[in-house]
Amino acid sequence: MFWRTSSPLDADDEEWQLDCWGWLLRHFGGAAALRKRSLILPTRAFFTPSEEQGHAAASHYFGQVAAYFGIDAARFNLVPQQDSIDPVLGPLQVLQDAPREPAGTFSVSRGGAMTITYNPAIVPKPMKLIATFAHEICHPLLFSVPEEPPGGTEMEEFATDLAVTFFGFGIFNSNTAASFTQYRDTATGTQGWSFE
Template sequence: MFWRAKPTVAIEDFEWQMEAWGWLLENLGGQAGLKLFPTRYPRRSDFPAIASSGHELAQAVFETVCSYMKVIPSDYDLQPQAPSIDPKLGPLALVKNAPRDPAGVYQRRNGRHLITYAPTSKPNLERLIAVFAHEICHSILFSFPTFPPGGSEMEEFATDLAVVFFGFGVFGGNPSFQFNQTRDDGQGTQGWSIDRIGYLTQNEWGLALAIRAALTEDDMAPLADHGSIGLLTHFKNNMKYLRKNRKEISHLLKQH
């Protein structure tokens, strides 16, 4: 029937996520390993206020993310990227084809983990936490003996999924779709833009959070206060589907 509960992604994307979750469970300690990492939210109880700014602030946030993900901060070198080009020169002037810096980059250099991030004059801590969690996941997933389902071309998508595994799915899902309206009376400009970070779409983040909740039986009530409207909607719709199709999660648990 047309009102039957269904996931918010195409069937092939749902199947890939289920297979990728199996891959993560196989390499990260199964359901017991997953339960070691509770879901974190953009709230003071998870991220207390930090009385610093600039790179010192980024370093403090990074160390908090490391502690939650159970990795050693001293194994990583954290560096800010060079300032990016501002493409807006005036009311009617833009830099054509201005390069857009990545929000974060992971590299393995001289036997150490190197993570660089894009600094801003007004840091968005939620976005910064999502970037750090994603880049740290790279260092973890690269230690696995096999590629994720779909091969090396699916590594970035699997890395986003690992962000959910380690409890940072709300941070990754919230900025995966952002509608921004801008107005600058001094420059005489106004407009709108759509921005996002990460590789999964917001409905895919919602599915990933729902699968995680079904595997851990976590109380996801705080998502109502700390998740975006879109993320919360996709999460609820996918939870409804998983509750009506419990065999999906049962099958995943039996295998791992």
């Protein structure tokens, strides 16, 4: 039989997810509001492709994501991060364990200005870019709740990931959770598959 009869999660993780879903339902309109939400899909019916590149393309997609949350994109400063370090230094030199920039970040200044940054390397990957923007937009929504998520502040990132699904963007998160890509590294003479 191909069907599993038990959860793929361990008991503690399953209990936390159920508690977190309850927490999200309590603070974001309950089951009635959840039923009214759309499942946001990676199709042209939901997202018009950008004719631009770089920051203009990122802004284009960010505006569409913000609209699905019912939030004015102008409330945020959208800022590209600095380019990541290129680990290939030369034909025989590759920097091992080079630091990698996060896909995105969210911050609030003392004056209340909200900033979302994104890694420019993901702009040509709209699925990952949209997943990143949905995640970062969820941060201020969750911070607006006076009650901490189940498990406290150390579980905020996990609660934010779950909120992405709650607000309709779960397919983007699941489709970008891991990706396999073929690579060829001329500096080291290697080729194969990489996992990200």
